[in-house]
Amino acid sequence: MMNIPLNITKTIHDWIFSIMPEMAANITEWVLIAIVYLALFAVAGLYLVLLERKVAAWFQLRLGPNRVGPWGLFQTMADALKLVSKELTSNDRIDKFLYNLAPYFVIVTSLMAMAVFPYSKQFQGFDINIGIFFLFAISSIGVIGILVAGWSSNNKFSLIGAMRSGLQTISYELSVGLSILTMVLLTGTLQLSEIVEIQRTGGWLILQGHIPAIIAFMIFMIAGTAETNRAPFDLVEAESELGAGFHTEYSGMKFAYFFLAEFINMFIIASIAVVLFFGAWLSPFGITEGITWFPEVIWFLIKVLIIIFLMMWFRWTFPRLRVDQLLTLEWKYLLPLNLVNLLIMAIVIWLNWTI
Known part of the structure; x- marks a missing residue:
């Protein structure tokens, strides 16, 4: 598992290995690591979109997203929810x-x-x-x-x-x-x-x-x-x-x-x-x-x-x-x-x- 120097990580590692066989424990840790990276992936993607809009607005002397949430911080989250709900067409x-x-x-x-x-x-x-x-x-x-x-x-x-x-x-x-x-x-x-x-x-x-x-x-x-x-x-x-x-x-x-x-x-x-x-x-x-x-x-x-x-x-x-x-x-x-x-x-x- 990722060697993050936090007691909680070692505690989770020890707990997983105490209740599961070694192979199952390793697979569980891999899944947890994947979830961490998926979360990083999603958050980074959403807020880089927001940063792009803010930078574009700054260069063009506009305000950019500023209505959904404070300073428009939730705008890309609203866009993501919209895309999730849209019909898949082809x-x-x-x-x-x-x-x-x-x-x-x-x-x-x-x-x-x-x-x-x-x-x-x-x-x-x-x-x-x-x-x-x-x-x-x-x-x-x-x-x-x-x-x-x-x-x-x-x-x-x-x-x-x-x-x-x-x-x-x-x-x-x-x-x-x-x-x-x-x-x-x-x-x-x-x-x-x-x-x-x-x-x-x-x-x-x-x-x-x-x-x-x-x-x-x-x-x-x-x-x-x-x-x-x-x-x-x-x-x-x-x-x-x-x-x-x-x-x-x-x-x-x-x-x-x-x-x-x-x-x-x-x-x-x-x-x-x-x-x-x-x-x-x-x-x-x-x-x-x-x-x-x-x-x-x-x-x-x-x-x-x-x-x-x-x-x-x-x-x-x-x-x-x-x-x-x-x-x-x-x-x-x-x-x-x-x-x-x-x-x-x-x-x-x-x-x-x-x-």
Whole structure:
């Protein structure tokens, strides 16, 4: 079970093992952990939607949601209840099996990715020595849900949106991977907890790696925003061209799954950036010891929210790119720059110029 340093956790652990056989107790603990992550998933998704609306209102000099609950805090909960109560509709010629399966591809892969992040020294659901590789693999599966949704909907706009998503993901996955590989080269490990420990003694990796690390972060943010299909890279859901893109034919909770997954994927991209570049849960005021009275998980969430705000800033600042501009940016600029930056990082490490 998650090693959260609370007496209540140990008490629950001991109680479960005292009343059940070992296998049943382990399964029960896995179910409890899954419930914790599902709750985190739901709460994070709902309130990132609220944050998006507030940030958009701030940029456009509006108030945003302010009626349902204090400061509009319950607005997204009301929207979720509305989606739960809506009728599930579809056209007559869909591929029913794939149509119903697609939303779960997207939602399950996002949930699995959240499990490997070290939210604090003790709060990490799944710590494996190939954590970065695991994130690569899981993020590659997520796009299958979008492709399946577009194909099975029997709608030309859905299919075009799905094809765009596949094209965009294949292209920008290279830049995301190479920017992460640059930092893996610096740390020498794929395990997320070890990457954090390296920053405990040597400082944030964005400082240890000098200019190559800063370039890697900038490329990662651009490519990561494209990976989440957010503006200015939202050609997958271009409203003026495709209606709602790949989820045009979805309604109710099935539509909500796609909508929620977009914001959770934004949380995942921000979490990767925080772990690889900004010390994860480590305090910025004392990398070695931190502020003991301030919960580590709060530092992690503060950093993640700052990165998410930056991604939202992109959305409400830049216009949508054309398809040719999207591909030109990746293949002519980001990819060559990434390869050169990876070589420079290797030289920096070879000459021992890191902090």
